[in-house]
Amino acid sequence: MTRALHSEPASALEERHPPAIAQVGVAGVRQQRDGDFAPEDFALAIRDATKRWQKRQAPILDGLELTLKPSSLTWVGGPNGAGKTTMLRIAAGLIDPDRGSVEVWGLTPRQNRARFQQLVSFLPAGDRGLYARLTVRKQLEFCARIAMLPRARFRRSVEQAIDSFDLHELADRRVDRISMGQRQRLRIAMTFLPRPEVVLLDEPLTSLDGDGATLLHEAIDELLTRDGAVLWCSPSGEQLDMRFDARWHLDHGRLVSV
Amino acid sequence: MSELASSMQAFTAVMRRDLHVYLSYRTRLFSQLLTSLFSLTLFYYVSRLVHLRGFDSPSVYFAFVVVGLALVSVMYSCFLIPEYVRQELVAGTFDRLVLSPFGAVRGVIAMSVFPLILSFVMAVFTIALGCAVFGLHLHWATVPLAIPAIGLALLAFLPFGLLFAALTLVIKQGNVGTSWLIALMALTGGVYFPISVLPSWLEQVSRLQPFTPATGVLRHLLVDSPEAGALGPALLKLSAFAAVLLPLSILILTKAIRLGQRRATILEY
Numbered sequence: 001m002t003r004a005l006h007s008e009p010a011s012a013l014e015e016r017h018p019p020a021i022a023q024v025g026v027a028g029v030r031q032q033r034d035g036d037f038a039p040e041d042f043a044l045a046i047r048d049a050t051k052r053w054q055k056r057q058a059p060i061l062d063g064l065e066l067t068l069k070p071s072s073l074t075w076v077g078g079p080n081g082a083g084k085t086t087m088l089r090i091a092a093g094l095i096d097p098d099r100g101s102v103e104v105w106g107l108t109p110r111q112n113r114a115r116f117q118q119l120v121s122f123l124p125a126g127d128r129g130l131y132a133r134l135t136v137r138k139q140l141e142f143c144a145r146i147a148m149l150p151r152a153r154f155r156r157s158v159e160q161a162i163d164s165f166d167l168h169e170l171a172d173r174r175v176d177r178i179s180m181g182q183r184q185r186l187r188i189a190m191t192f193l194p195r196p197e198v199v200l201l202d203e204p205l206t207s208l209d210g211d212g213a214t215l216l217h218e219a220i221d222e223l224l225t226r227d228g229a230v231l232w233c234s235p236s237g238e239q240l241d242m243r244f245d246a247r248w249h250l251d252h253g254r255l256v257s258v
Numbered sequence: 259m260s261e262l263a264s265s266m267q268a269f270t271a272v273m274r275r276d277l278h279v280y281l282s283y284r285t286r287l288f289s290q291l292l293t294s295l296f297s298l299t300l301f302y303y304v305s306r307l308v309h310l311r312g313f314d315s316p317s318v319y320f321a322f323v324v325v326g327l328a329l330v331s332v333m334y335s336c337f338l339i340p341e342y343v344r345q346e347l348v349a350g351t352f353d354r355l356v357l358s359p360f361g362a363v364r365g366v367i368a369m370s371v372f373p374l375i376l377s378f379v380m381a382v383f384t385i386a387l388g389c390a391v392f393g394l395h396l397h398w399a400t401v402p403l404a405i406p407a408i409g410l411a412l413l414a415f416l417p418f419g420l421l422f423a424a425l426t427l428v429i430k431q432g433n434v435g436t437s438w439l440i441a442l443m444a445l446t447g448g449v450y451f452p453i454s455v456l457p458s459w460l461e462q463v464s465r466l467q468p469f470t471p472a473t474g475v476l477r478h479l480l481v482d483s484p485e486a487g488a489l490g491p492a493l494l495k496l497s498a499f500a501a502v503l504l505p506l507s508i509l510i511l512t513k514a515i516r517l518g519q520r521r522a523t524i525l526e527y
Contacts, residue, residue, distance in 0.1 A: 051522070053522075086522075089522070089525075092357055093357065094353055094356060094357055094519065094524065094525070095519050095520075095522040095524060096519050096520045096522070113361065114359040114361065115359075117357055117358055117359045117361075118359050120357075121357075122353075122357055124350070124353065126350070128349060128350025128351075129349070129350040129351055129353065129354055130349075130350075130351070131275065131279065131349070131351060132349070133278070133279050133282040133283075134275065134278055134279065134282075138275070138278055141271070142271050142272075142274075142275050143354070145267050145268050145270070145271030145360075146268045146271060146272070146354070146355065146358040146359070146360040146365070147358055147359060147360075148261075148264035148265070148267070148268055148358075148359045148360055149264075150264070151263075151267070154267075174282070
């Protein structure tokens with residue numbers, strides 16, 4: 001897998017990022033300050049995230065810290081029930097940590113909800129999250145609409161998703177009439193459709209065939225070349241044909257470098 | 259494009275999604291139309307059997323019931339919202355709304371629009387069928403005024419659906435209490451008989467809910483009815499229900515979603 005860091009004019013950055021981020025500028029986003037990154041320099045920053053399901057039980061996440069730099073692909077593994085999905089749900093702004101915070105380009109899901117959700121896209125594990133009786137195209141259109149894409153980008157985004165994930169033959173078929181692998185390809189297409197800055201993937205290879213996996217790799221490449229970041233979670237032991245910038249193992253609620 | 263325009267597009271997208279899903283069940287519309295026809299037929303013959311004080315003829319009672327039946331379907335559609343929310347939770351599609359810039363609160367409100375429009379169409383069909391098949395006489399001069407009146411009634415009923423949707427998000431059951439509430443509102447709202455026949459304490463209960471003024475307003479505008487009541491106070495009451503309950507229900511729905519996010523139960527079902 002190849003990828004290249006490339007710079008782009010500030011106007012393009014402004015187009016993609018909210019003004020608060022755009023003000024930081026390309027240099028600001030990438031620049032390392034005093035040996036440490038400023039909050040807005042990270043695509044995603046999870047700070048001191050702690051989550052406990054029951055008061056007397058050990059926390060599933062225990063002061064977890066994770067930062068994703070722009071143009072980075074990070075893997076987090078761990079056994080079943082280690083807390084990977086919980087971490088992703090917190091990172092996506094779906095649930096709150098008991099303690100700690102999540103920021104995407106300095107924005108939090110509670111203070112800047114809509115902006116935050118424009119920047120982040122989450123692929124949950126499993127095969128849920130689809131409307132069984134809608135066609136693939138209608139599903140993508142719905143996804144584009146609730147992502148509140150500008151009218152000018154709407155059609156193009158849907159067609160691009162169909163192209164990028166090779167969904168032409170499936171476009172007019174109902175979701176309950178396509179295979180599990182095809183559904184997974186659609187779910188991934190929906191994840192990348194709004195051109196998010198940060199993509200959170202929970203076991204994305206589930207049911208995917210080789211072609212589907214290649215399409216996913218290409219989509220990740222494209223995201224990384226425009227300074228996006230990807231957090232990929234899957235159980236330890238899964239064979240992954242990817243070059244990750246960082247690999248972590250989730251152990252007793254904390255991340256351990258692999 | 260402005261935020262408002264994007265929101266409107268997302269709102270429309272939810273409606274269109276619900277329309278596509280509805281149309282994908284090809285016999286559903288036919289079945290609903292048939293149910294409406296059967297109800298009208300039943301009450302047409304009941305109106306020939308019963309004689310109520312204040313109703314000069316069977317036709318007057320039939321007109322009274324037709325308007326009640328039409329409005330019940332509108333009210334019922336509001337109480338479908340919690341069931342739709344539960345279906346979204348079970349299908350795992352609710353998190354898509356929560357994680358979208360559009361958001362879950364607007365998503366749930368948007369979810370209510372298609373059933374409301376459909377129920378409005380069904381209400382019109384019921385009344386039209388009453389006219390075409392059973393000889394119902396309408397006040398054609400004031401029929402156009404019934405449209406905004408139904409709109410106002412919808413705004414007064416909608417908060418109940420949103421409140422039960424909020425309850426669904428918290429306790430994960432869609433139909434707890436809705437069936438008895440629908441029955442209570444229909445009973446005390448004067449759908450099948452005038453509220454004057456109720457015991458006085460129950461008659462007082464009927465004044466505490468929006469269904470009673472809604473039926474009164476519509477009967478006033480559409481048919482000859484001895485129990486229609488005065489138009490002004492009924493409209494005022496409906497407006498008050500909508501003005502107070504709608505923002506309150508949206509606030510409670512917002513709090514329910516946030517509670518689910520804090521307790522991490524938002525996706526449980």
